[in-house]
Structures are given as structure tokens and as C-alpha cells.
Amino acid sequence: MSLHGDLIELAEYLARHEIGKPKQATLRRAVSTAYYALFHLLVREASRHLVANEDLRSLLARAFEHSEMKRISRAFAAGALPDSLKMFEPVSPELRDLADAFIQLQEARHEADYHVGRSPFSRQEVVNLASRARLALESWTRIKSDASSQAFLTSLLLARKWDR
Amino acid sequence: MARSEFLRNVRTAASFLLPKPTTGNGQSEAEVERLFRGASIWLIPEAVKGFDSTALGWFPHFSPENRKKLERSVLAFRDVAEQVPVNEPAKQGQVNSALPPIMDLLDLLKPYLDDLAIQANRTLIDAGPWPEGIVGFVCESRNDSEGEAALFVWVIVDETVRSIEELVPKSNEISLRVMDVLRNMGRFIYVRFRAASESSTFYCSDEE
Numbered sequence: 581m582s583l584h585g586d587l588i589e590l591a592e593y594l595a596r597h598e599i600g601k602p603k604q605a606t607l608r609r610a611v612s613t614a615y616y617a618l619f620h621l622l623v624r625e626a627s628r629h630l631v632a633n634e635d636l637r638s639l640l641a642r643a644f645e646h647s648e649m650k651r652i653s654r655a656f657a658a659g660a661l662p663d664s665l666k667m668f669e670p671v672s673p674e675l676r677d678l679a680d681a682f683i684q685l686q687e688a689r690h691e692a693d694y695h696v697g698r699s700p701f702s703r704q705e706v707v708n709l710a711s712r713a714r715l716a717l718e719s720w721t722r723i724k725s726d727a728s729s730q731a732f733l734t735s736l737l738l739a740r741k742w743d744r
Numbered sequence: 745m746a747r748s749e750f751l752r753n754v755r756t757a758a759s760f761l762l763p764k765p766t767t768g769n770g771q772s773e774a775e776v777e778r779l780f781r782g783a784s785i786w787l788i789p790e791a792v793k794g795f796d797s798t799a800l801g802w803f804p805h806f807s808p809e810n811r812k813k814l815e816r817s818v819l820a821f822r823d824v825a826e827q828v829p830v831n832e833p834a835k836q837g838q839v840n841s842a843l844p845p846i847m848d849l850l851d852l853l854k855p856y857l858d859d860l861a862i863q864a865n866r867t868l869i870d871a872g873p874w875p876e877g878i879v880g881f882v883c884e885s886r887n888d889s890e891g892e893a894a895l896f897v898w899v900i901v902d903e904t905v906r907s908i909e910e911l912v913p914k915s916n917e918i919s920l921r922v923m924d925v926l927r928n929m930g931r932f933i934y935v936r937f938r939a940a941s942e943s944s945t946f947y948c949s950d951e952e
Contacts, residue, residue: 690889
């Protein structure tokens with residue numbers, strides 16, 4: 581199975597498997613893992629889209645930045661693309677959902693990994709976040725050929741360059 | 745427990761109690777129902793967790809009368825909250841007994857409450873009806889991990905929805921609606937879902 585497929589299964593397992601009150605460590609790992617499932621899917625797809633050579637793809641995959649991916653995802657989630665990408669509007673509802681899922685999961689992952697002092701995660705909250713990631717992964721197979729989806733992939737790496 | 749944690753707990757409880765409805769005389773039927781349905785969140789001892797004798801020193805500018813009132817309110821509220829069984833809904837008498845002290849408490853702590861979150865909560869409630877199973881919302885304004893002004897919204901689902909998984913097909917739709925309702929607040933919106941039965945997870949805890 582793919583890395584993102586394994587990760588989402590692991591996230592779902594972590595979210596559900598403990599009987600009774602789950603440990604915060606388990607729930608936090610589930611949140612982080614759900615985010616990385618979507619992150620790795622997008623990085624893999626973007627790398628494949630941008631580079632044919634497989635050796636170069638792995639190098640390219642290391643060039644993606646979480647904050648930059650989140651920044652451009654906001655534009656796609658809102659359906660209001662920057663001027664350089666206006667030709668790809670309108671953004672489909674499924675792509676908007678996926679972009680929003682990426683934003684929501686990245687923020688949750690940040691809290692899960694770094695903000696241990698905040699109120700604890702709940703099981704149902706984490707189950708829902710993992711489900712959100714799962715739905716985003718599944719929707720990708722339906723929309724990945726769309727022009728706006730291709731623009732999304734490309735902009736995850738390059739949008740900041742176009743702002744210059 | 746730090747003052748910030750005590751205040752954060754009080755702010756969470758305030759999500760179900762403030763602002764008071766502005767229309768009509770007294771509380772509308774819907775408002776009373778909302779108070780009852782949300783009681784598993786606000787009518788629990790965790791709502792004032794962190795308060796102890798040292799807490800009075802956290803508010804040095806309070807007059808001696810207000811310090812006494814703060815302590816009395818917390819103790820009176822806690823007394824009622826501790827009588828509500830964990831796995832049973834609060835009785836009407838318990839809600840009626842808990843409201844005056846918690847409202848006094850919120851009045852005293854008004855300068856420390858999260859006004860934007862309260863405003864967001866009221867905006868969301870007024871935008872109803874929401875799908876069956878949604879008890880209410882807990883909002884919190886703060887910066888996100890990128891340092892951007894954000895509003896975090898937890899949609900609270902009650903026990904009539906056996907699991908949030910049942911709501912998953914609708915949760916994207918509900919998230920989008922929440923974002924749409926709050927679009928004029930000028931903040932990035934983050935939406936999550938929790939079950940009302942997980943009420944203790946809304947409050948700061950010493951366990952972590």
C-alpha cells in the first residue's frame with residue numbers, strides 16, 4: 581500500500597483502538613498521522629506532476645514547506661485564487677473541501693505536536709479529523725485530473741515564486 | 745493551576761451562557777432548551793476548575809466585596825455542579841440553582857472573557873436551526889500556528905448522534921456553513937467536532 585494509505589489506516593486505528601478513555605499521546609499521534617497522510621499524498625502527486633525522473637522526485641519532495649502549502653490552500657479553500665491563477669477558477673467544491681481539510685488538519689497537527697498545554701483532544705474530535713483526511717484522500721482520485729487540481733498541486737510548491 | 749487556565753475554563757462555560765438573548769422578555773423557549781442541552785458542558789465542576797484560595801490574589805484590583813462575591817459564586821456553583829451525576833442530564837432545579845452564581849461569576853470576570861468568541865457564538869446560534877444533534881458551539885479567539893488572527897469553533901454534538909462518525913458525511917457541509925456564517929469576523933476559522941459526553945476535554949486539566 582502507499583505511504584499515505586498506510587498513514588490514514590494508522591491514524592484511524594490510533595483514534596479508535598484504546599478502550600475507555602484514550603491516552604492523549606495516542607490521540608495526538610493520530611492527529612499528526614492523519615495530517616501526514618494528506619501531506620504525503622499531495623507531495624507525491626505534486627512531485628509526479630512536476631518531474632518525470634523518479635530520482636529527482638524524491639529530491640523535489642523535500643522542497644515543500646508546510647506553511648507555504650497552507651497559505652496557498654487558503655486561496656483554494658476560499659475559491660478565490662490569486663491573479664496568477666485566476667484562469668483556473670471556479671474551483672470545484674471537492675477541491676475546496678480538500679484544501680480546507682489540509683488547512684484544518686495542519687493546524688490540528690500543530691496543536692497536537694507542540695501545544696500540550698491546551699485543552700486535551702477528545703476521541704470523537706480525532707475520529708472526525710481522521711475521517712476528514714480519509715474523505716480528502718478519496719476525493720483526490722476523483723478530481724486529480726481537473727485543471728484546477730493540477731494548478732493546486734503546482735502552486736503548493738511554486739505559488740510564492742509567482743507572487744514576486 | 746495558572747490564572748489563565750482558570751479563566752479559560754470559565755470562558756468555555758460562558759459559551760453556553762453568554763450573551764443573554766436580546767429579543768423578547770426573559771429567556772425564550774429555545775434559549776432555555778439550549779441551556780439544558782448544553783448543561784453537560786457548562787454545569788460541571790470543571791467550569792470553575794483552578795479556583796482556590798490563591799485565586800483571589802489573581803484579581804488584585806477587585807474590591808474586598810467583589811473578591812468575596814467571586815469566591816461565593818464559585819463555591820455555590822461548584823456545590824450544584826458536583827451534585828449532577830456524570831452520566832445523567834441536569835435536572836431543572838439544578839440548572840435553576842446553578843445559573844445565578846455562574847452568571848454572577850461571569851459578570852465579575854467580564855473584562856477577562858473572550859468577547860469575540862461570545863459574539864461568534866451568538867452569531868452561530870442566531871443563524872440556526874442547525875442539524876439535529878448539534879447542541880451548541882464553543883468558540884475561542886486566538887492566533888493560529890502561523891500567527892494569524894483566528895477563531896476556533898468546536899461544534900458540540902449530543903448523544904442522540906451515537907457517534908460523530910455518523911455526522912461525518914455532513915461535517916464538511918456543517919464546517920462550510922460555520923465558516924460562511926462567521927465570514928465577516930475577519931478571522932481564519934477552524935472548525936472541529938466534539939461529543940457533549942466528552943465535556944471534560946473542553947477544560948484545562950492538570951493531568952497532562
